[in-house]
Amino acid sequence: MKAVQVKAFGGPEVLTVVDLPAPRPAAGQVLIETEAAGVGGVDTLLRSGALADFGYEPGRVLGNEVAGVVSAVGDGVDASWVGRRVWAFTGMDGGYAEQVVASAETLVPLPAGVSAVDAVTLGTSxxxxxxxxxxxxxxxxxxxxxxxxxxxxxxxxxxxxxxxxxxxxxxxxxxxxxxxxxxxxxxxxxxxxxxxxxxxxxxxxxxxxxxxxxxxxxxxxxxxxxxxxxxxxxxxxxxxxxxxxxxxxxxxxxxxxxxxxxxDTVSAPDQRAALADLFAAADRGEVKAVVHEVLPLAQAAEAHQKMEAGEVFGRIALTHD
Ligand SMILES: NC(=O)c1ccc[n+]([C@@H]2O[C@H](COP(=O)([O-])OP(=O)(O)OC[C@H]3O[C@@H](n4cnc5c(N)ncnc54)[C@H](OP(=O)(O)O)[C@@H]3O)[C@@H](O)[C@H]2O)c1
Missing domain, CATH: 3.40.50.720 (NAD(P)-binding Rossmann-like Domain)
Incomplete structure (x- = not known):
C-alpha cells in the first residue's frame, strides 16, 4: 500500500511516496481503508524536525487523522465495526496512507451526510x-x-x-x-x-x-x-x-x-462524544467543514508548501487518485 514518509527532516520535498506492507491491527486496534487524511500544522513541524526534541524521528509516515472504512479488527474489538465508515485518530503518525491502523477507542462513526474529506477537516480541529x-x-x-x-x-x-x-x-x-x-x-x-x-x-x-x-x-x-x-x-x-x-x-x-x-488531556470517551455531536451538527448543516483544497496523497508535499506559504483557509485534505 502507498504511504507518504518523512525520508529525512527538511522542506516539503522530503515527503516521499513509498510502498509499504499493509499494517495489521494489534489487540484493541482496527484496520481502516482510508478515503481521506487530514493535513495539520503539526505535520509540517514534525516533517521539518522542529519537534525532534520530542522524540520524533525521520522514516515515519505522517498524518494523525483519517476517515475511511474499517476492514478488519484486532483482538478484543467488536467485529461489527467492519464495513462501517469512521473517523479515527492515528496518534503522532500513520495517516498519509492507503491503509492505517488506529485504536478502536478513537473511532467515531460518520453520518451519511458527512464525507471523509469533511470528517478530517472537522475532526482534530x-x-x-x-x-x-x-x-x-x-x-x-x-x-x-x-x-x-x-x-x-x-x-x-x-x-x-x-x-x-x-x-x-x-x-x-x-x-x-x-x-x-x-x-x-x-x-x-x-x-x-x-x-x-x-x-x-x-x-x-x-x-x-x-x-x-x-x-x-x-x-x-x-x-x-x-x-x-x-x-x-x-x-x-x-x-x-x-x-x-x-x-x-x-x-x-x-x-x-x-x-x-x-x-491530549481530554479522555477518549469525551472526545468521541464531542466529535459525534459535531459530525451530527455538520450533517444537519449547522457547522461547515472549511475545505481549502483536496489533493491526492502523492501531492502531500504541495499541501505542505501551501500550508507554509500561509495560503490555506481552513484545511487541506489528502485523498487517493
Ligand atoms: N492544543 C491542541 O490540542 C492542538 C491540536 C492540534 C494543533 N495544535 C496547534 O495549533 C496550531 C495550528 O493550528 P491550525 O491548524 O489552526 O493552524 P493553521 O491552519 O496553520 O492556521 C493558523 C492561522 O494563524 C494565522 N497565523 C499564522 N502565522 C501567524 C503569525 N505569525 N502571526 C499571526 N497570525 C498567524 C494564519 O491566519 P492569517 O494569515 O489569516 O492571520 C493562519 O491561518 C499549531 O501551533 C499546533 O501545534 C494544538
Missing part, C-alpha cells in the same frame, strides 16, 4: 475548538476573540462560538478577503493580525482563544475584561516575550485567567 471553549467556560452572551481564525482550528472556533450564542465574535486575520469569509462563518468584527483595523470592535473580551501566541500575546492578554479568560492552543507566531509573566501578575486586579489547552 473541531475537537480542539470545542474543548478549548469549554476549558475557559465560554458562556452564551460573552464577547469572544479568536486569534489566528483563518486556520483549521480557528474556522471551527468561530462557528462554535457564534452557534453558542456569543454576543460578539471578533477575529484576527491577514486579509480583508479572509475577513469576509470569516463573517460568513459567524465573525462579527474583523481585526488585523495586530488587533487593529476595526473601530467598532469590543474594547475588551470575556474569552480569547489564541492559536498564534508570539510577541503580540501580551497586548491581546491586556484586552481581557475583568474575570476574562484566555486560552492558548497553538503557537503559530512563536513564543511570547520572556517578561510576559510579569505583565500577567501585574494585572491581578482584574482576576484574569491565562490557560493553555491540549486535546
Amino acid at each position: 473541531g475537537t480542539v475548538a470545542h474543548f478549548a471553549l469549554r476549558h475557559v467556560h465560554f458562556a452564551r452572551g460573552e464577547r469572544v476573540l479568536v486569534r489566528g481564525a483563518a486556520g483549521g482550528i480557528g474556522v471551527l472556533t468561530v462557528q462554535l462560538a457564534a452557534r453558542g450564542g456569543a454576543a460578539a465574535v471578533a477575529v484576527t486575520t491577514s486579509s480583508a478577503e479572509r475577513g469576509e469569509r470569516l463573517r460568513e462563518l459567524g465573525a462579527t468584527h474583523v481585526l488585523d493580525r495586530a488587533g487593529g483595523g476595526a473601530a467598532d470592535a469590543p474594547a475588551s473580551y470575556d474569552v480569547i482563544v489564541d492559536i498564534v501566541a508570539g510577541a503580540d500575546l501580551p497586548s491581546f492578554f491586556a484586552r481581557l475584561a475583568p474575570k476574562g479568560r484566555m486560552v492558548v492552543v497553538g503557537a503559530m507566531g512563536g513564543w511570547p516575550p520572556a517578561d510576559f509573566g510579569k505583565e500577567m501578575i501585574a494585572s491581578f486586579q482584574k482576576s484574569m485567567t491565562f490557560a493553555t489547552f491540549s486535546a
Whole structure:
C-alpha cells in the first residue's frame, strides 16, 4: 500500500511516496481503508524536525487523522465495526496512507451526510475548538476573540462560538478577503493580525482563544475584561516575550485567567462524544467543514508548501487518485 514518509527532516520535498506492507491491527486496534487524511500544522513541524526534541524521528509516515472504512479488527474489538465508515485518530503518525491502523477507542462513526474529506477537516480541529471553549467556560452572551481564525482550528472556533450564542465574535486575520469569509462563518468584527483595523470592535473580551501566541500575546492578554479568560492552543507566531509573566501578575486586579489547552488531556470517551455531536451538527448543516483544497496523497508535499506559504483557509485534505 502507498504511504507518504518523512525520508529525512527538511522542506516539503522530503515527503516521499513509498510502498509499504499493509499494517495489521494489534489487540484493541482496527484496520481502516482510508478515503481521506487530514493535513495539520503539526505535520509540517514534525516533517521539518522542529519537534525532534520530542522524540520524533525521520522514516515515519505522517498524518494523525483519517476517515475511511474499517476492514478488519484486532483482538478484543467488536467485529461489527467492519464495513462501517469512521473517523479515527492515528496518534503522532500513520495517516498519509492507503491503509492505517488506529485504536478502536478513537473511532467515531460518520453520518451519511458527512464525507471523509469533511470528517478530517472537522475532526482534530473541531475537537480542539470545542474543548478549548469549554476549558475557559465560554458562556452564551460573552464577547469572544479568536486569534489566528483563518486556520483549521480557528474556522471551527468561530462557528462554535457564534452557534453558542456569543454576543460578539471578533477575529484576527491577514486579509480583508479572509475577513469576509470569516463573517460568513459567524465573525462579527474583523481585526488585523495586530488587533487593529476595526473601530467598532469590543474594547475588551470575556474569552480569547489564541492559536498564534508570539510577541503580540501580551497586548491581546491586556484586552481581557475583568474575570476574562484566555486560552492558548497553538503557537503559530512563536513564543511570547520572556517578561510576559510579569505583565500577567501585574494585572491581578482584574482576576484574569491565562490557560493553555491540549486535546491530549481530554479522555477518549469525551472526545468521541464531542466529535459525534459535531459530525451530527455538520450533517444537519449547522457547522461547515472549511475545505481549502483536496489533493491526492502523492501531492502531500504541495499541501505542505501551501500550508507554509500561509495560503490555506481552513484545511487541506489528502485523498487517493
Ligand atoms: N492544543 C491542541 O490540542 C492542538 C491540536 C492540534 C494543533 N495544535 C496547534 O495549533 C496550531 C495550528 O493550528 P491550525 O491548524 O489552526 O493552524 P493553521 O491552519 O496553520 O492556521 C493558523 C492561522 O494563524 C494565522 N497565523 C499564522 N502565522 C501567524 C503569525 N505569525 N502571526 C499571526 N497570525 C498567524 C494564519 O491566519 P492569517 O494569515 O489569516 O492571520 C493562519 O491561518 C499549531 O501551533 C499546533 O501545534 C494544538
